[in-house]
Amino acid sequence: xxxxxxxxxxxxxxxxxxxxxxxxxxxxxxxxxxxxxxxxxxxxxxxxxxxxxxxxxxxxxxxxxxxxxxxxxxxxxxxxxxxxxxxxxxxxxxxxxxxxxxxxxxxxxxxxxxxxxxxxxxxxxxxxxxxxxxxxxxxxxxxxxxxxxxxxxxxxxxxxxxxxxxxxxxxxxxxxxxxxxxxxxxxxxxxxxxxxxxxxxxxxxxxxxxxxxxxxxxxxxxxxxxxxxxxxxxxxxxxxxxxxxxxxxxxxxxxxxxxxxxxxxxxxxxxxxxxxxxxxxxxxxx
Amino acid sequence: xxxxxxxxxxxxxxxxxxxxxxxxxxxxxxxxxxxxxxxxxxxxxxxxxxxxxxxxxxxxxxxxxxxxxxxxxxxxxxxxxxxxxxxxxxxxxxxxxxxxxxxxxxxxxxxxxxxxxxxxxxxxxxxxxxxxxxxxxxxxxxxxxxxxxxxxxxxxxxxxxxxxxxxxxxxxxxxxxxxxxxxxxxxxxxxxxxxxxxxxxxxxxxxxxxxxxxxxxxxxxxxxxxxxxxxxxxxxxxxxxxxxxxxxxxxxxxxxxxxxxxxxxx
Amino acid sequence: xxxxxxxxxxxxxxxxxxxxxxxxxxxxxxxxxxxxxxxxxxxxxxxxxxxxxxxxxxxxxxxxxxxxxxxxxxxxxxxxxxxxxxxxxxxxxxxxxxxxxxxxxxxxxxxxxxxxxxxxxxxxxxxxxxxxxxxxxxxxxxxxxxxxxxxxxxxxxxxxxxxxxxxxxxxxxxxxxxxxxxxxxxxxxxxxxxxxxxxxxxxxxxxxxxxxxxxxxxxxxxxxxxxxxxxxxxxxxxxxxxxxxxxxxxxxxxxxxxxxxxxxxxxxxxxxxxxxxxxxxxxxxxxxxxxxxxxxxxxxxxxxxxxxxxxxxxxxxxxxxxxxxxxxxxxxxxxxxxxxxxxxxxxxxxxx
Numbered sequence: 001x002x003x004x005x006x007x008x009x010x011x012x013x014x015x016x017x018x019x020x021x022x023x024x025x026x027x028x029x030x031x032x033x034x035x036x037x038x039x040x041x042x043x044x045x046x047x048x049x050x051x052x053x054x055x056x057x058x059x060x061x062x063x064x065x066x067x068x069x070x071x072x073x074x075x076x077x078x079x080x081x082x083x084x085x086x087x088x089x090x091x092x093x094x095x096x097x098x099x100x101x102x103x104x105x106x107x108x109x110x111x112x113x114x115x116x117x118x119x120x121x122x123x124x125x126x127x128x129x130x131x132x133x134x135x136x137x138x139x140x141x142x143x144x145x146x147x148x149x150x151x152x153x154x155x156x157x158x159x160x161x162x163x164x165x166x167x168x169x170x171x172x173x174x175x176x177x178x179x180x181x182x183x184x185x186x187x188x189x190x191x192x193x194x195x196x197x198x199x200x201x202x203x204x205x206x207x208x209x210x211x212x213x214x215x216x217x218x219x220x221x222x223x224x225x226x227x228x229x230x231x232x233x234x235x236x237x238x239x240x241x242x243x244x245x246x247x248x249x250x251x252x253x254x255x256x257x258x259x260x261x262x263x264x265x266x267x268x269x270x271x272x273x274x275x276x277x278x279x280x281x282x283x284x285x286x
Numbered sequence: 287x288x289x290x291x292x293x294x295x296x297x298x299x300x301x302x303x304x305x306x307x308x309x310x311x312x313x314x315x316x317x318x319x320x321x322x323x324x325x326x327x328x329x330x331x332x333x334x335x336x337x338x339x340x341x342x343x344x345x346x347x348x349x350x351x352x353x354x355x356x357x358x359x360x361x362x363x364x365x366x367x368x369x370x371x372x373x374x375x376x377x378x379x380x381x382x383x384x385x386x387x388x389x390x391x392x393x394x395x396x397x398x399x400x401x402x403x404x405x406x407x408x409x410x411x412x413x414x415x416x417x418x419x420x421x422x423x424x425x426x427x428x429x430x431x432x433x434x435x436x437x438x439x440x441x442x443x444x445x446x447x448x449x450x451x452x453x454x455x456x457x458x459x460x461x462x463x464x465x466x467x468x469x470x471x472x473x474x475x476x477x478x479x480x481x482x483x484x485x486x487x488x489x490x491x492x493x494x495x496x497x498x499x500x501x502x503x504x505x506x507x508x509x510x511x512x513x514x515x516x517x518x519x520x521x522x523x524x525x526x527x528x529x530x531x532x533x534x535x536x537x538x539x540x541x542x543x544x545x546x547x548x549x550x551x552x
Numbered sequence: 553x554x555x556x557x558x559x560x561x562x563x564x565x566x567x568x569x570x571x572x573x574x575x576x577x578x579x580x581x582x583x584x585x586x587x588x589x590x591x592x593x594x595x596x597x598x599x600x601x602x603x604x605x606x607x608x609x610x611x612x613x614x615x616x617x618x619x620x621x622x623x624x625x626x627x628x629x630x631x632x633x634x635x636x637x638x639x640x641x642x643x644x645x646x647x648x649x650x651x652x653x654x655x656x657x658x659x660x661x662x663x664x665x666x667x668x669x670x671x672x673x674x675x676x677x678x679x680x681x682x683x684x685x686x687x688x689x690x691x692x693x694x695x696x697x698x699x700x701x702x703x704x705x706x707x708x709x710x711x712x713x714x715x716x717x718x719x720x721x722x723x724x725x726x727x728x729x730x731x732x733x734x735x736x737x738x739x740x741x742x743x744x745x746x747x748x749x750x751x752x753x754x755x756x757x758x759x760x761x762x763x764x765x766x767x768x769x770x771x772x773x774x775x776x777x778x779x780x781x782x783x784x785x786x787x788x789x790x791x792x793x794x795x796x797x798x799x800x801x802x803x804x805x806x807x808x809x810x811x812x813x814x815x816x817x818x819x820x821x822x823x824x825x826x827x828x829x830x831x832x833x834x835x836x837x838x839x840x841x842x843x844x845x846x847x848x849x850x851x852x853x854x855x856x857x858x859x860x861x862x863x864x865x866x867x868x869x870x871x872x873x874x875x876x877x878x879x880x881x882x883x884x885x886x887x888x889x890x891x892x893x894x895x896x897x898x899x900x901x902x903x904x
Contacts, residue, residue: 007372007373007374008374009372010367010368010371010372010373010374011368011372011374012368013364013365013367013368013372014364014365014368014369014372014380016360016361016364016365017361017362017364017365017368017384017430017434018365018380020357020361020426020430021383021384021387021426021427021430023423024399024423024424024426024427025386025387025395025426025427026383027402028395028398028399028401028402029390029394029395029398031398031401031402031405032394032397032398032401040892042651043622043623043626043647043651043888045626045651063899063900085299085302088292088295088296088299089295089296089299089300092292092296102539103535103539104300106535106539107300107303107304108303109480109484110303110304110307110528111303111304111306111307112484112485112488113307113484113487113488113527113528113531114306114307114310114488114524114527114528115488115490115504115505115508115509115524115527116488116490116505117490117508117509117512117767118310118508118512118520118521118524119306119307119310120306121310121321121516121767121768121771122305122306122307122309122310122313122321123305123306123309124321124771124772124774124775124777125309125313125321125322125323125775126305126306126309126323128772128775128776128777129775129776129777130775130776130777131323131775132323150777151760151761151772151777152761162302162303162306165299165302165303166303167481170436170477170480170481171435171436171439171477173477174436174439174440174473174474174477175439175440175442177473178440178442178443178444179443205443208439208442209439209442212435212438212439213439215385215435216385216388216435219385219388219389220388222389223388223389223390223391223392224391225391225392225393225491226490229764229765229768230765230768232761233720233760233761233762233763234723234761234762234763234764234903235761235762235903237899237903239391240391240393242899243391243393243394244391244393244725245725245895245899247393247394247397247623248393248617248619248620248623248725249619249724249725249891249895250891250892250895251619251622251623251626252892253397256394256397260390260391260394263389263390263391264386264389264390267389268382268386268389271382271385271386271389272382275378275381275382317795318794318795318796320770320771320774320794321771321774321775322774337593397623400624400627401627404627404628404631407631407632408631415634416614494616494620495616495620495624497614498583498614498634498635499583499612499613499614500612502614502615506615507588507615510587510588510589510615510616510617511588511589511592511615512589512765512767513587513588513589513617513765513766513767514587514588514589514590514591514592514766515589515590515787515790516766516767516770516771517790517794
């Protein structure tokens with residue numbers, strides 16, 4: 001009954017999800033993106049001449065490329081940091097038999113408990129020039145002058161990694177748990193050191209989780225709105241800040257819609273590529 | 287040596303995760319200034335000054351989050367299974383589409399949802415703006431993808447032989463699903479549900495556009511209040527949320543054991 | 553059911569309203585779009601609660617930013633108005649009037665209009681000013697003393713190279729940012745119609761950051777990373793009241809003034825009741841409550857005697873008519889026409 005050949009049954013199971021997503025997401029966003037094919041006639045007002053003018057302007061303007069490049073670059077760096085910090089934590093949480101495991105799992109999602117704006121502001125006493133971190137650095141003599149850690153790009157990266165790390169950790173933990181520890185033991189018994197075991201056993205087996213977690217973190221990083229503004233001192237212009245300007249200040253809906261559409265298409269292409277790359281090893285049936 | 291290094295990495299990671307929260311909670315007791323750290327004065331006055339309407343907003347947030355997660359799990363789990371096991375035309379496209387709501391900045395989603403709610407009003411005379419239903423509709427856009435992705439992650443290397451064994455022993459498809467498949471998928475479902483719940487609880491842009499009046503969520507209330515003034519009372523509210531969540535978590539652990547929610551059998 | 557009717561009737565008689573009217577009116581809910589925080593609290597306490605007590609009409613408030621309110625009103629044109637009353641910043645008010653989403657006030661219902669300062673009343677009869685506030689320079693007294701820099705007295709002081717890396721410039725998304733652009737433009741021969749002049753000058757400041765929201769700036773000032781910033785008197789006074797060493801200077805070239813207005817939304821189902829509520833908001837009682845909490849300069853002449861007696865208040869806000877007349881109130885109708893190009897120019901010049 002559960003065999004792969006009853007594909008029609010599976011397709012049927014996905015219907016409630018498809019219908020719900022269509023109603024709450026596809027249709028509203030479709031209507032909004034529709035606006036990108038018209039011109040702006042006034043604040044929050046749209047004309048009725050269908051044209052691709054907006055896209056042509058957008059694609060031929062290097063100013064917009066730069067914003068997109070900034071956005072994707074930031075996403076990439078955040079993903080990398082989340083992977084590096086997150087993997088060891090996930091491995092520990094997946095393998096440990098400590099009775100504190102439940103509490104630690106809770107602590108992992110703790111950053112999400114505090115309102116994003118309040119959380120970002122909580123970083124100021126820690127990262128500012130006269131804050132805790134700089135205080136420690138100066139006192140220990142590692143630096144002679146305070147290191148600017150907030151209201152700049154470093155601040156944005158710290159803020160985004162902090163907010164998105166829980167997603168990476170929970171995803172990776174779930175996946176690593178599914179890899180039987182016996183496999184690692186077997187490798188060790190066969191003489192492989194911890195590094196070889198990691199590279200040849202854990203890495204390939206947890207790759208789908210890494211790709212899944214990375215995609216999740218990446219998409220959220222490029223859509224992040226409050227963090228680049230608060231933690232970055234608004235000095236690093238990313239797509240969501242720009243789009244926010246269009247929809248809330250200038251009220252140029254067509255330009256906002258065009259920018260959002262371009263962002264979605266590019267991010268979508270990247271996701272498809274990533275999924276194809278991990279295809280032989282992903283969670284899905286071959 | 288390796289032990290110390292490993293412990294060091296872990297401790298640093300958790301310190302990193304908790305640092306700003308600790309700062310916020312400690313600062314909520316500051317008498318002078320708002321974020322002067324370390325605080326030089328102590329007061330509990332901010333807590334007694336919390337506007338009672340914040341509690342009403344907290345209830346609204348919890349309601350919206352709970353309903354959203356329920357619908358997301360009911361539609362997302364079968365959907366994820368379909369993506370994981372089925373091979374029907376358009377499956378890969380559907381998989382990509384499932385991830386796409388997360389690529390849209392929440393602000394854009396909020397505007398789109400609001401505009402759409404007006405269209406709905408035009409055709410069906412149904413008001414979504416300013417209602418819990420409207421908020422749920424807006425939040426489902428990210429809740430479903432989260433649940434789907436988490437369940438897919440939990441479905442990695444699923445050993446179908448366990449299901450086959452159960453069926454060989456005489457269990458029907460429904461029993462197999464409840465007693466064999468679901469427990470194996472449980473950590474994934476729980477992760478997804480937790481993500482969706484927490485994001486919904488903290489979400490601002492969509493709730494800003496779709497909410498209003500009685501349907502105002504707590505983060506929106508905090509956000510709009512902060513635009514006008516930022517004092518110890520905001521920190522107190524944020525800290526209350528943290529303290530309440532910690533208490534809930536400890537209670538949950540006592541009753542069900544979080545450990546068991548995430549445990550898996552091989 | 554019968555008991556409630558009798559009770560309502562008795563209460564109504566006591567309040568001087570007929571039984572039928574009281575019954576009917578308690579079915580009405582007025583929707584108000586307003587600002588949160590102390591602004592909202594003051595209005596709730598000194599206007600809305602009072603109004604509900606006297607008329608039985610419920611008041612439901614929603615909070616967001618003025619631009620979001622404008623977007624909602626424009627999107628709802630031709631349909632049910634999303635709310636009956638809206639509080640807006642002055643620049644959005646001009647845009648709202650332009651877009652035709654707010655309607656004129658009837659002085660016969662909003663009787664308090666006649667008690668407002670002439671500059672607080674719209675010439676064409678649209679919304680009225682709730683209060684005046686000023687945008688000047690906020691600074692951290694201790695940090696400037698440590699660095700040996702004199703306290704700023706003029707806009708021009710902001711270009712002092714000693715302040716490089718320690719000044720936070722408000723982003724153009726923020727109304728203070730727009731005020732700043734206009735102020736600087738006017739200093740260099742431009743005005744609301746030529747904001748590029750101001751933006752180019754502002755680009756020469758080596759800013760620490762560009763703040764979009766006041767709470768970020770507050771955190772930056774408190775942590776000491778930022779020493780100086782163009783800001784409004786309300787937030788600066790609030791920080792000083794909390795015991796922090798924050799000073800506020802009115803620049804010698806002239807501070808910019810802003811107002812927050814209250815407007816009747818076009819297409820409101822209850823224009824009469826909404827205007828009654830607006831009248832409460834313009835009443836000296838509500839005016840005093842709001843003005844003292846924020847602090848700001850009230851728009852009603854009736855508070856002149858109270859102002860005379862409270863000198864401390866005058867130091868924190870533009871309360872006297874002389875004070876608020878000394879402010880330059882930008883011509884937002886002209887500026888709004890250039891908002892899109894100004895924002896674009898800002899992005900390309902300043903955001904690199």
